[in-house]
Amino acid sequence: MFKLKAAVAAAAALTLAVAGCSGDKSDGGTTKGNAGNSSITIFNGSTGTIVENWNPFSPTLLQPTQGLIYETLYWFNFAKESEPTPMLGTAYSWDKTGKVLTITTRDGVTWSDGQPFTAKDVAFTFDLVKRTPAINASGLKLVSSVAKDDKTAVLTFEVPSFTAEAAVIANTPIVAEHVWSKIDDPAKTINPTPVGTGPYKLKTFSAQSYVMEKNPNYWQSGKPQIQNVRYVALATADAATAALTAGQVDWMSAFLPGLEQLLKNQKNLTYVNTPAMTTSVFTCAGAELGCKGPQTDPAVRQAIYYALNRDQLNKLAGGGFAETASPTLLLPERDKKWIADPANATTPGAPDVAKANQILDAAGWVKGGDGIRAKGGEKLSMTIQTVTGWSDYISLNDAMKQELKEVGIEIKPTQLSWNEWNNNQVQGKFQLSLDSIGLGASTNPYFTYLKYTTVTTAKVGESAQNSGNYSRYKNPKVDAAIAAATNTNDEAAQKAQYAIVQQEIVKDLPYIPIYVNSMLTEFSTANAVGWPSNENKYALPASWKSWDNGVVLSNLQPAK
Amino acid sequence: MRYLLRKLGFYLVALWAALTVNFFVPRLMPGDPVDILLSKLGQRGPVTPEMRASTEALLGTSSGKPLWSQYLEYLGNLAHGDLGVSVTFFPASVGSIIEQTLPWTIGLIGLATVISFLVGVGLGTAAGWKRGSWLDNLIPVTTMFQSVPYFWLALILLFLFGSTWPLFPLNGGYDVYSVEPGWSLDFIGSVIYYGALPALTIILSSVGGWMLGMRNMMVSTLSEDYMVTAEAKGLRPGRIMRRYAARNAILPSVSGFAISLGFVVAGSIVTEAVFSYPGIGSALLQAVGGNDYALMQGIFLVITLSVLGANLLVDLLYSVIDPRTRARA
Numbered sequence: 056m057f058k059l060k061a062a063v064a065a066a067a068a069l070t071l072a073v074a075g076c077s078g079d080k081s082d083g084g085t086t087k088g089n090a091g092n093s094s095i096t097i098f099n100g101s102t103g104t105i106v107e108n109w110n111p112f113s114p115t116l117l118q119p120t121q122g123l124i125y126e127t128l129y130w131f132n133f134a135k136e137s138e139p140t141p142m143l144g145t146a147y148s149w150d151k152t153g154k155v156l157t158i159t160t161r162d163g164v165t166w167s168d169g170q171p172f173t174a175k176d177v178a179f180t181f182d183l184v185k186r187t188p189a190i191n192a193s194g195l196k197l198v199s200s201v202a203k204d205d206k207t208a209v210l211t212f213e214v215p216s217f218t219a220e221a222a223v224i225a226n227t228p229i230v231a232e233h234v235w236s237k238i239d240d241p242a243k244t245i246n247p248t249p250v251g252t253g254p255y256k257l258k259t260f261s262a263q264s265y266v267m268e269k270n271p272n273y274w275q276s277g278k279p280q281i282q283n284v285r286y287v288a289l290a291t292a293d294a295a296t297a298a299l300t301a302g303q304v305d306w307m308s309a310f311l312p313g314l315e316q317l318l319k320n321q322k323n324l325t326y327v328n329t330p331a332m333t334t335s336v337f338t339c340a341g342a343e344l345g346c347k348g349p350q351t352d353p354a355v356r357q358a359i360y361y362a363l364n365r366d367q368l369n370k371l372a373g374g375g376f377a378e379t380a381s382p383t384l385l386l387p388e389r390d391k392k393w394i395a396d397p398a399n400a401t402t403p404g405a406p407d408v409a410k411a412n413q414i415l416d417a418a419g420w421v422k423g424g425d426g427i428r429a430k431g432g433e434k435l436s437m438t439i440q441t442v443t444g445w446s447d448y449i450s451l452n453d454a455m456k457q458e459l460k461e462v463g464i465e466i467k468p469t470q471l472s473w474n475e476w477n478n479n480q481v482q483g484k485f486q487l488s489l490d491s492i493g494l495g496a497s498t499n500p501y502f503t504y505l506k507y508t509t510v511t512t513a514k515v516g517e518s519a520q521n522s523g524n525y526s527r528y529k530n531p532k533v534d535a536a537i538a539a540a541t542n543t544n545d546e547a548a549q550k551a552q553y554a555i556v557q558q559e560i561v562k563d564l565p566y567i568p569i570y571v572n573s574m575l576t577e578f579s580t581a582n583a584v585g586w587p588s589n590e591n592k593y594a595l596p597a598s599w600k601s602w603d604n605g606v607v608l609s610n611l612q613p614a615k
Numbered sequence: 616m617r618y619l620l621r622k623l624g625f626y627l628v629a630l631w632a633a634l635t636v637n638f639f640v641p642r643l644m645p646g647d648p649v650d651i652l653l654s655k656l657g658q659r660g661p662v663t664p665e666m667r668a669s670t671e672a673l674l675g676t677s678s679g680k681p682l683w684s685q686y687l688e689y690l691g692n693l694a695h696g697d698l699g700v701s702v703t704f705f706p707a708s709v710g711s712i713i714e715q716t717l718p719w720t721i722g723l724i725g726l727a728t729v730i731s732f733l734v735g736v737g738l739g740t741a742a743g744w745k746r747g748s749w750l751d752n753l754i755p756v757t758t759m760f761q762s763v764p765y766f767w768l769a770l771i772l773l774f775l776f777g778s779t780w781p782l783f784p785l786n787g788g789y790d791v792y793s794v795e796p797g798w799s800l801d802f803i804g805s806v807i808y809y810g811a812l813p814a815l816t817i818i819l820s821s822v823g824g825w826m827l828g829m830r831n832m833m834v835s836t837l838s839e840d841y842m843v844t845a846e847a848k849g850l851r852p853g854r855i856m857r858r859y860a861a862r863n864a865i866l867p868s869v870s871g872f873a874i875s876l877g878f879v880v881a882g883s884i885v886t887e888a889v890f891s892y893p894g895i896g897s898a899l900l901q902a903v904g905g906n907d908y909a910l911m912q913g914i915f916l917v918i919t920l921s922v923l924g925a926n927l928l929v930d931l932l933y934s935v936i937d938p939r940t941r942a943r944a
């Protein structure tokens with residue numbers, strides 16, 4: 056016993072001595088403690104073998120490419136209502152028609168190879184996108200992209216493109232002309248030696264882990280302070296939990312069952328919860344486009360909406376971490392200014408069984424001997440699909456089954472492989488499906504409401520557009536309102552159109568919101584401090600979120 | 616010579632049949648690689664409607680070619696050694712991913728299989744030679760390990776020696792925090808340390824079979840007349856055990872070993888999933904998750920070739936060590 060204590064004391068003394076040494080070596084000033092060799096480890100959800108790809112335009116890129124190496128003109132914070140943050144751009148303006156966008160770029164920025172960054176690089180980037188359809192992921196309809204001088208780039212579009220604003224300023228990585236003009240096929244290069252403007256650059260790569268190191272010439276002076284950032288691959292949630300509690304990972308995002316219990320005795324570990332995706336029952340609603348089943352009756356969808364006991368669902372399936380959703384499918388807190396009618400701000404927490412029964416009675420669904428309703432020989436019975444292994448969604452289904460039975464609705468949960476589940480949704484081959492409505496290109500409701508338009512759907516059996524209208528919902532009023540909203544940059548005019556959309560979808564409910572699902576991110580303060588917190592959501596902290604990663608890492612300081 | 620040609624011909628037909636199955640099975644699975652890639656992207660951030668066109672342009676998958684012409688194209692490319700481009704790891708080629716992952720699998724599972732065979736056969740020989748000794752009593756214990764589902768055994772050992780008493784690392788192929796990959800002592804040591812627990816689970820769960828088979832063959836061989844002759848000639852017991860008994864008793868085990876060698880690649884999936892090991896099994900799991908036809912076919916091809924190759928080798932080897940098999944050639 057005594058020996059052990061002595062050893063611990065010796066080790067502690069040694070650590071102090073080492074820390075003291077490195078403290079002495081750093082040249083005082085702004086850097087604190089062990090800034091010189093500070094290092095953190097991130098798990099961003101990658102599993103198995105890591106394959107090198109630093110091409111910021113590639114769909115299979117390594118996630119830190121966007122945000123750590125390459126930057127955009129502006130950056131949107133999804134965690135709260137906020138204005139776009141200037142990054143490589145400092146100002147932008149549209150002409151009245153929405154066809155010409157003028158961008159002013161930042162002075163004093165250099166590429167990580169030392170060359171200066173100018174508006175010519177911005178013009179080159181968009182010209183590259185225009186010339187290469189395979190990397191034009193946002194489908195920008197560009198006519199030309201030119202630099203008027205070193206600080207001004209002008210983009211001209213074929214059509215009014217207000218809605219492309221987020222894609223242009225916040226989702227297009229700006230690349231260096233002197234590097235990319237020499238690349239033959241910008242869609243297929245893996246860009247092995249990336250040159251960016253971001254806070255980090257590539258240090259070492261292996262198939263199981265890679266390390267990024269601080270860009271000493273980063274334009275935000277004094278940032279970043281963490282010297283090395285390591286990304287690792289882990290196979291399962293269990294492996295991730297073990298790595299987190301063992302101190303092998305400093306930052307990860309995962310729903311860990313029993314999180315509070317897990318973190319109780321870990322003084323360095325904290326978490327932050329930033330719910331942003333609305334878990335909803337997707338219904339195949341459009342009978343005109345080929346949907347079949349009782350859920351094509353709006354009364355059934357409304358009855359489900361009222362019959363759900365959301366407080367109970369949160370407790371049983373959401374671990375108590377979920378937040379209240381809105382029937383407008385926006386986020387009640389962040390998107391407050393976009394919700395026209397305050398009555399539609401939030402979903403009820405408790406069930407209204409009487410109202411659900413009344414709606415179903417009025418629509419002619421009559422309870423049979425087995426307690427299940429029927430109409431014209433059709434039983435009020437539907438299957439609901441989710442993915443094998445999504446444990447919280449599986450418990451959601453089981454709990455909803457009980458709750459809906461009380462009003463005479465039968466749902467039969469099924470579990471499918473991710474591929475089959477996804478294929479069913481894309482092609483409309485389902486009755487009910489559990490999924491979440493996620494992040495758009497910006498916090499403008501336009502990107503959520505596209506899901507309700509016929510522009511993004513197709514007949515059952517054909518693929519709808521991704522993240523599009525899987526419900527096959529068809530409503531001319533909604534289509535017209537969204538079309539009108541795209542033609543203006545005026546927030547008041549957009550609000551008026553979205554109010555029409557909200558009125559319709561609250562009534563029709565093609566996607567029935569359950570709750571805003573938790574997005575849990577776990578941090579360790581052992582090696583770095585300054586993480587986003589519930590009080591200070593300066594970025595969406597999920598470790599897999601592109602662009603936001605760079606912002607978070609720029610704001611960290613080494614732990615003392 | 617005719618024996619050899621006939622064998623080779625048979626293996627060629629088997630190879631063609633396997634390639635054909637490889638081609639068709641993945642295409643019968645639900646889902647389109649473009650849909651899957653886009654939906655996965657959609658979980659991370661915005662996916663615009665226009666992205667489908669750009670992704671199709673990128674992957675070159677929008678071809679409405681009939682299946683048979685795709686099949687011919689596939690065979691043609693294979694003949695040139697071109698396995699295609701992976702969708703999951705685009706734009707990496709299937710060949711490069713196999714090249715990256717296969718050594719890990721062969722190193723871990725291959726070595727573990729060989730070790731388990733050698734240990735099992737050695738112990739089995741000794742147990743058969745001295746029936747009723749303590750080694751004989753070990754057999755029920757080892758067969759118990761074999762009858763336990765492998766992943767369960769692996770999880771228990773992982774829990775005990777990874778979490779409860781952290782003797783071994785929980786996952787990975789080497790210590791990514793402090794070691795650089797390369798031919799250095801540090802790296803090799805780290806790889807052995809990280810591979811020890813997975814290898815141990817494989818050996819534990821398969822050694823019983825080898826041991827039991829070898830022991831029983833020894834017992835029946837020992838009752839043959841030529842054994843009595845050998846003893847009557849006054850040969851040393853060690854020589855009788857090795858040259859007379861074990862050499863004959865091992866024959867069935869050798870063919871069993873060939874088959875198990877062939878399944879090294881296929882059998883790695885569970886091990887690699889449990890231990891997050893970076894081999895070809897993990898790559899296959901990812902390929903299936905992403906409907907990555909090219910990668911799946913590439914890995915199936917490796918599995919096919921290794922099974923067929925190992926069998927061919929043993930067929931040929933067998934005709935050397937047991938001349939009876941080629942008597943009618």
